[in-house]
Amino acid sequence: MSDLVQLQPHDEHNRNLEANVHPTDWQNPQPQKPYHLVVIGAGTAGLVAAAGAAGLGARVALIERDLMGGDCLNVGCVPSKGVISAARIAKAIRTANRFSIKVPPGTEVDFAGVMSRMRKLRAKISRNDSAARFRDLGVDVYFGQASFADSQTIEVGDTKLPFKRAVLATGARASAPSIEGLDEVDYLTNESVFSLTELPKRMGIIGAGPIGCEMAQAFSELGSEVFLVESEGGVLPKEDRAAADVVRASLERSGVRLLCCGRELKVKNKGGIRLTVNSRGEHYDEVVDQLLVAVGRAPNVENLNLENVGVDFDENGVQVNDYLQTTNPNIFAAGDICSQYQFTHVADFMARIVIQNALFAVGPFGKKKMSDLVIPWTTYTSPEVAHVGLHEKDAQEKGIEIDTYTQPFDEVDRAILEGDQEGFVKVHTKKGSDEIVGATIVAENAGDMISEVTLAMSHGLGLSKISGSIHPYPTQAEAIRKIGDQFNRTRLTPLSKKMLAALQRLNVGT
Ligand SMILES: Cc1cc2nc3c(=O)[nH]c(=O)nc-3n(C[C@H](O)[C@H](O)[C@H](O)COP(=O)(O)OP(=O)(O)OC[C@H]3O[C@@H](n4cnc5c(N)ncnc54)[C@H](O)[C@@H]3O)c2cc1C
Numbered sequence: 001m002s003d004l005v006q007l008q009p010h011d012e013h014n015r016n017l018e019a020n021v022h023p024t025d026w027q028n029p030q031p032q033k034p035y036h037l038v039v040i041g042a043g044t045a046g047l048v049a050a051a052g053a054a055g056l057g058a059r060v061a062l063i064e065r066d067l068m069g070g071d072c073l074n075v076g077c078v079p080s081k082g083v084i085s086a087a088r089i090a091k092a093i094r095t096a097n098r099f100s101i102k103v104p105p106g107t108e109v110d111f112a113g114v115m116s117r118m119r120k121l122r123a124k125i126s127r128n129d130s131a132a133r134f135r136d137l138g139v140d141v142y143f144g145q146a147s148f149a150d151s152q153t154i155e156v157g158d159t160k161l162p163f164k165r166a167v168l169a170t171g172a173r174a175s176a177p178s179i180e181g182l183d184e185v186d187y188l189t190n191e192s193v194f195s196l197t198e199l200p201k202r203m204g205i206i207g208a209g210p211i212g213c214e215m216a217q218a219f220s221e222l223g224s225e226v227f228l229v230e231s232e233g234g235v236l237p238k239e240d241r242a243a244a245d246v247v248r249a250s251l252e253r254s255g256v257r258l259l260c261c262g263r264e265l266k267v268k269n270k271g272g273i274r275l276t277v278n279s280r281g282e283h284y285d286e287v288v289d290q291l292l293v294a295v296g297r298a299p300n301v302e303n304l305n306l307e308n309v310g311v312d313f314d315e316n317g318v319q320v321n322d323y324l325q326t327t328n329p330n331i332f333a334a335g336d337i338c339s340q341y342q343f344t345h346v347a348d349f350m351a352r353i354v355i356q357n358a359l360f361a362v363g364p365f366g367k368k369k370m371s372d373l374v375i376p377w378t379t380y381t382s383p384e385v386a387h388v389g390l391h392e393k394d395a396q397e398k399g400i401e402i403d404t405y406t407q408p409f410d411e412v413d414r415a416i417l418e419g420d421q422e423g424f425v426k427v428h429t430k431k432g433s434d435e436i437v438g439a440t441i442v443a444e445n446a447g448d449m450i451s452e453v454t455l456a457m458s459h460g461l462g463l464s465k466i467s468g469s470i471h472p473y474p475t476q477a478e479a480i481r482k483i484g485d486q487f488n489r490t491r492l493t494p495l496s497k498k499m500l501a502a503l504q505r506l507n508v509g510t
């Protein structure tokens with residue numbers, strides 16, 4: 001078996017994963033003719049680009065140096081949500097008393113079992129991203145480090161792959177912050193945290209973005225004492241502040257010790273991993289068993305020879321235009337390598353744009369644009385925070401005047417019955433109209449609920465249309481319809497009220 005940290009421990013599940021996404025006996029093919037499309041990187045963006053292009057009749061090669069499926073399958077969405085699902089059960093048991101369910105003392109979390117379940121499910125899901133499946137879809141799959149030999153040729157080891165168009169889909173990795181002493185300790189990143197088999201008694205996490213918050217809550221619910229250090233004033237600094245405040249309170253209820261506005265953070269290798277930091281006037285000096293660093297991503301631009309083929313890049317990744325074309329017009333890019341929206345579903349839709357623009361658009365005709373995408377995302381804390389479109393501050397920066405409608409869940413029957421009353425739905429519309437420009441939902445299943453708003457935004461359906469669609473009672477999604485009703489009430493002017501009164505008199509008298 002490979003000694004990649006992502007594949008540890010070397011158990012049956014990880015052997016099955018490896019057999020799917022990097023079979024040890026794989027023979028790279030030999031190129032027969034120039035490829036229409038060579039895709040570098042077999043994460044979400046690369047897989048979607050390769051499968052889509054091959055399905056439409058193109059000759060396609062896909063190159064992966066490590067594990068097909070990339071971050072999402074191996075060290076991102078899939079394992080994190082696998083662990084979170086167990087943590088949610090632990091939370092439900094911990095808080096069962098709210099429902100007058102008496103859980104006998106002595107309930108235990110078998111952390112090794114939780115991780116083994118996650119590895120089993122990850123291996124099962126990995127069939128979709130497997131080398132064999134892609135070969136069967138008509139894609140030539142190569143394993144190895146890819147780099148550009150010149151503007152028409154990509155090399156993998158000694159093999160030269162001539163191409164007409166190429167796609168860079170090499171993704172990103174955890175960035176290493178310059179924190180004093182960090183180099184002295186063995187710290188975890190998203191590449192290694194899912195290989196743990198023992199629950200850290202005490203866990204430090206640096207960065208309260210989506211990774212930090214999701215993992216802090218999950219490890220805390222599973223039994224670790226978690227210290228979450230964030231340099232900004234609160235958690236999830238990119239989200240709506242009211243939404244982030246709900247998550248902060250929930251993290252604290254889960255037992256997470258939040259060290260926000262963390263100043264003078266230092267790490268020492270002294271009696272374990274020692275974190276010292278100042279937060280809100282207090283000095284903390286805590287020894288932890290494991291430290292997870294989650295302070296954002298660095299693009300994988302190294303060793304590709306991009307300089308020699310005229311592809312510009314900087315520390316944020318590869319530069320692309322709205323058509324996802326790099327500064328070399330025959331080379332496109334998709335996914336985390338070139339996107340400020342680092343999400344699997346965005347990598348997927350970027351890849352679809354690339355297939356169209358690289359292979360099927362003629363001159364300016366038939367081209368698709370990144371700026372036309374309506375992009376939602378969700379952070380899977382409990383409750384979840386889901387967002388689509390503009391935040392209030394984005395609208396201000398763009399000079400767009402907005403109206404904001406908020407529906408708290410403590411007025412939504414299903415949420416009350418479920419004990420999930422602390423969140424809200426917030427929708428921003430263009431001032432004076434029902435055209436939705438953005439929305440945030442904080443709820444246990446906010447990620448599922450946001451799709452209704454995304455659909456409405458994508459297809460130009462305003463709040464009046466949402467208000468006119470029956471939502472089953474009692475559901476949490478009724479909160480979105482109630483926002484539609486709020487908008488409709490603003491349409492009731494003194495004149496329209498008078499007209500309604502006149503119509504009523506006409507029909508049923510005074
Ligand atoms: C912990 C965590 C949780 C996440 N959770 C979610 C979530 O719940 N929902 C969500 O939407 N997003 C989530 N994300 C983000 C999501 O994983 C990424 O946005 C997505 O994986 C990006 O896909 P990609 O194809 O651009 O890149 P990647 O998945 O990074 O794939 C790039 C691939 O290219 C390969 N590669 C790089 N260089 C070369 C080279 N020179 N030659 C050959 N191969 C190369 C790499 O090995 C890798 O397999 C999460 C991320 C993390 C880290």
Ligand SMILES: NC(=O)c1ccc[n+]([C@@H]2O[C@H](COP(=O)([O-])OP(=O)(O)OC[C@H]3O[C@@H](n4cnc5c(N)ncnc54)[C@H](O)[C@@H]3O)[C@@H](O)[C@H]2O)c1
Nearest residue numbers: 177207208209210211212230231294295296342378379380
């Ligand atoms: N549910 C999801 O869709 C999901 C889940 C996890 C990750 N992701 C994707 O992966 C990306 C990376 O996630 P992330 O959480 O690493 O990055 P992030 O950039 O979103 O958040 C990093 C956090 O670390 C903080 N930080 C930076 N330097 C610090 C320092 N020295 N000390 C303390 N705090 C510091 C930042 O202020 C920020 O809050 C996300 O932006 C997202 O696109 C998505």
